[in-house]
Amino acid sequence: MLFHSPVFLFLFLPIVLVLYFYTSKYSKFAYEYILIIGGIFFYAWWNIYLFPIIIVSIISNFFFGNLIRNSIQKTFKKKILIISIFFNILFLAIFKYSDFVIQNINYLFNFNFRMLNLAFPLAMSFFTFQTIAYLVDCYDGNIKKTNLTQYSIFIIFFPQLIAGPIVRYNYMMPQFNDEKNRLITLQHLNLGLIIILIGLFKKIFLADNLAILVDSGFINHQNLEFFGSWLTSLCFTFQIYFDFSGYVDMATGIALLFNIRLPVNFNSPYKATSIINFWQKWHITLANFLTNYIYYPWVKSLKRVNFLSIMIIIFLVFVIAGIWHGPSWLYVIFGSLHGVGIIINHVYRKLFQYKMNKYVSCFLTFNYVNLTFVFFRSENLDNSINIIKGMLGLNGFDFPSYSEDKMYIILILLISMLISFCFKNTYYLIEKFKTS
Amino acid sequence: MSKINLEQIVSIVSKIIKINEKDINIDSKSSDFYKWDSLAQVNIILEIEKISEKKINASKMGELTSIKSILNYLK
Numbered sequence: 001m002l003f004h005s006p007v008f009l010f011l012f013l014p015i016v017l018v019l020y021f022y023t024s025k026y027s028k029f030a031y032e033y034i035l036i037i038g039g040i041f042f043y044a045w046w047n048i049y050l051f052p053i054i055i056v057s058i059i060s061n062f063f064f065g066n067l068i069r070n071s072i073q074k075t076f077k078k079k080i081l082i083i084s085i086f087f088n089i090l091f092l093a094i095f096k097y098s099d100f101v102i103q104n105i106n107y108l109f110n111f112n113f114r115m116l117n118l119a120f121p122l123a124m125s126f127f128t129f130q131t132i133a134y135l136v137d138c139y140d141g142n143i144k145k146t147n148l149t150q151y152s153i154f155i156i157f158f159p160q161l162i163a164g165p166i167v168r169y170n171y172m173m174p175q176f177n178d179e180k181n182r183l184i185t186l187q188h189l190n191l192g193l194i195i196i197l198i199g200l201f202k203k204i205f206l207a208d209n210l211a212i213l214v215d216s217g218f219i220n221h222q223n224l225e226f227f228g229s230w231l232t233s234l235c236f237t238f239q240i241y242f243d244f245s246g247y248v249d250m251a252t253g254i255a256l257l258f259n260i261r262l263p264v265n266f267n268s269p270y271k272a273t274s275i276i277n278f279w280q281k282w283h284i285t286l287a288n289f290l291t292n293y294i295y296y297p298w299v300k301s302l303k304r305v306n307f308l309s310i311m312i313i314i315f316l317v318f319v320i321a322g323i324w325h326g327p328s329w330l331y332v333i334f335g336s337l338h339g340v341g342i343i344i345n346h347v348y349r350k351l352f353q354y355k356m357n358k359y360v361s362c363f364l365t366f367n368y369v370n371l372t373f374v375f376f377r378s379e380n381l382d383n384s385i386n387i388i389k390g391m392l393g394l395n396g397f398d399f400p401s402y403s404e405d406k407m408y409i410i411l412i413l414l415i416s417m418l419i420s421f422c423f424k425n426t427y428y429l430i431e432k433f434k435t436s
Numbered sequence: 437m438s439k440i441n442l443e444q445i446v447s448i449v450s451k452i453i454k455i456n457e458k459d460i461n462i463d464s465k466s467s468d469f470y471k472w473d474s475l476a477q478v479n480i481i482l483e484i485e486k487i488s489e490k491k492i493n494a495s496k497m498g499e500l501t502s503i504k505s506i507l508n509y510l511k
Contacts, residue, residue, distance in 0.1 A: 136495055137495065140493050140495045140496070142495065273470075274470075276473050276474075277470070280467075288498060291474055291498055292494075292495055292497065292498035293495070295474065296478070296494040296495070296497040296498065297494035297495075299478050299494075300494045300497075305478065305482060310475055310478060314474075314475075346473075346475055349471060349473075353454075355470075
């Protein structure tokens with residue numbers, strides 16, 4: 001059940017919304033059960049046989065969290081934290097990466113192990129990171145009080161369950177526990193609906209149309225020349241942004257209907273003036289997770305911190321970020337290129353005081369990001385190399401014939417560029433509303 | 437009680453992000469300065485830990501991205 005499907009928009013969402021506000025009038029706690037049952041139903045709709053996985057994850061991690069919070073002995077506490085994080089990563093690895101590992105072992109050692117072909121549980125990458133953040137927060141004493149229902153809502157709150165943003169317990173729970181948030185707020189309803197419409201526009205009008213040219217470009221990558229390669233890569237760069245940010249907008253709007261404010265996840269990333277700045281604006285909650293729960297602890301665990309060791313850690317964190325996106329070496333390349341980009345930024349800042357012109361640095365950053373997205377979208381390395389060759393003019397300069405009947409997509413690409421580079425974003429709209 | 441005060445925090449931040457102390461005040465935050473990035477944040481926290489003799493949890497580092505939040509944390 002996707003946010004833009006009729007069954008979600010016209011049946012599921014209105015029912016849960018009405019029940020949420022209606023039952024809150026009569027019971028202080030009914031809203032919790034509405035949200036949990038709603039979340040389970042939403043999750044199980046996709047695959048009823050896999051929904052027990054999220055239930056097992058919730059119950060076991062709640063147990064781990066309690067064990068960590070209630071332990072007095074620091075070494076025991078740390079052991080439980082490590083074990084629980086290990087199990088979460090193992091759980092994710094089994095479902096998401098086992099075939100990738102088998103494939104690589106078969107290739108490297110000439111074995112013939114059979115693939116497991118396990119179905120991948122929806123949203124597992126997201127709720128695994130959210131769970132790890134919860135366990136670390138328990139360890140650091142940031143979470144004082146919780147119970148199974150509260151923790152379940154934190155994980156299974158359906159607006160942000162399948163595509164984020166990745167949220168922290170202490171950010172979400174005070175909002176759920178605030179009784180004022182269980183009263184219908186007309187302003188939030190209006191703003192929520194506007195944001196849902198913006199998200200639908202981004203997803204259905206922009207991203208889905210751009211996808212037509214992207215798909216045909218990546219299928220015909222061998223015939224792509226200069227213009228075709230640039231069109232394909234640019235269309236994908238805007239498709240992925242409007243697809244993902246559109247979906248997050250819908251999540252933000254839906255959550256706002258429940259008077260819940262989700263953290264900002266995209267803040268005009270293509271206006272970024274460096275790769276460092278790009279990750280302050282693109283998938284912000286993932287970048288925050290990587291920074292707070294991998295990068296900082298890793299750096300702090302070093303006996304001697306120096307520039308080189310930090311750069312190595314940054315690179316490795318981005319390799320992890322890459323592989324998190326999916327079981328493919330192309331994602332590793334994508335992550336590595338971003339790691340290298342950030343290292344270049346840091347080296348430049350260390351060596352030169354000169355700050356580059358804003359428009360030049362934005363142009364350079366955008367083009368670097370555009371290049372990395374070629375690897376993100378490609379089916380294989382040949383595919384990426386062909387498109388990059390085309391972008392460099394190594395495959396000729398003819399205008400591609402396939403796009404003649406798709407000229408309207410070029411217009412959509414121009415609209416996408418105009419929106420991304422010249423317009424303010426949804427986050428600005430929410431902030432403006434907050435201050436008005 | 438912490439061994440560090442506002443002036444010292446401003447001085448540390450100023451030294452690490454190479455910005456004049458006069459341009460930093462209690463309301464300054466990381467997003468105000470492009471050089472106050474995650475690398476600078478690590479150096480700021482390590483320096484503050486050294487001077488204040490207080491250990492800062494890694495999970496708190498991401499929250500201490502303004503002069504005020506650092507000052508409040510060290511109180």
